[in-house]
Amino acid sequence: MEFVFVVPREKLFPEFLPQGLVRFDAELTRESVMDSIHEHGFYVERDYAERTPSLKQVIPYTVVVSEGKVMLTKRLPQGGEGRLVGKLSIGIGGHMNPEDHSDSGQDVEGGPPKSSDPVAECTLRELEEELWLEGARRLEPIGLINDDSNPVGAVHVGLVQVLFLHKGSARVREEDILEGRMVAPNELQSLLGEDANFETWSRMLVERLAELLPLPQPAHS
Numbered sequence: 748m749e750f751v752f753v754v755p756r757e758k759l760f761p762e763f764l765p766q767g768l769v770r771f772d773a774e775l776t777r778e779s780v781m782d783s784i785h786e787h788g789f790y791v792e793r794d795y796a797e798r799t800p801s802l803k804q805v806i807p808y809t810v811v812v813s814e815g816k817v818m819l820t821k822r823l824p825q826g827g828e829g830r831l832v833g834k835l836s837i838g839i840g841g842h843m844n845p846e847d848h849s850d851s852g853q854d855v856e857g858g859p860p861k862s863s864d865p866v867a868e869c870t871l872r873e874l875e876e877e878l879w880l881e882g883a884r885r886l887e888p889i890g891l892i893n894d895d896s897n898p899v900g901a902v903h904v905g906l907v908q909v910l911f912l913h914k915g916s917a918r919v920r921e922e923d924i925l926e927g928r929m930v931a932p933n934e935l936q937s938l939l940g941e942d943a944n945f946e947t948w949s950r951m952l953v954e955r956l957a958e959l960l961p962l963p964q965p966a967h968s
Contacts, residue, residue: 752843808840808905813912882915
């Protein structure tokens, strides 16, 4: 039995209901979102969460960027989660589970152990499960992504992040269940124009890709 982390919809969106990608700004700050997650979030059985739109399953959704290129993946039939098989994605993510609530996690920059932060721990776990990463890295929070137009989107919300790799690389770990390669932004735009089979959230992010890539790169000596 799987348990997933959820936040009541009205606690996460007390003033307005965003649709699509909403950047963190003066009205919707990362601090306010994280406060809602930490104060009002809890774990429930996944089967219950999947049929309860009053709860939002929180998914850290990380775009990996290296030297101006973006990691593009496709879930193969052996990869489970039938709803995602064959779909293209630029986001690495998954459900937050009880194992992400501990005091022994490290942040994505490989720093020392810190106090429990389930979002950071889930992000690190999902990245390590899916990818081999090389190079110095920096995680940049972007905003929320929400789509209530379909039953799957109605019970999930994404915490969008960009992981910048400096003079590094990324490749998939388990090539029998996942395909992946680094692609230029213009190729993603071409795939979008050809109506390629993107995940809904990834499609939304590719449409706004120009806003994500010019983010400040990490400084290195």
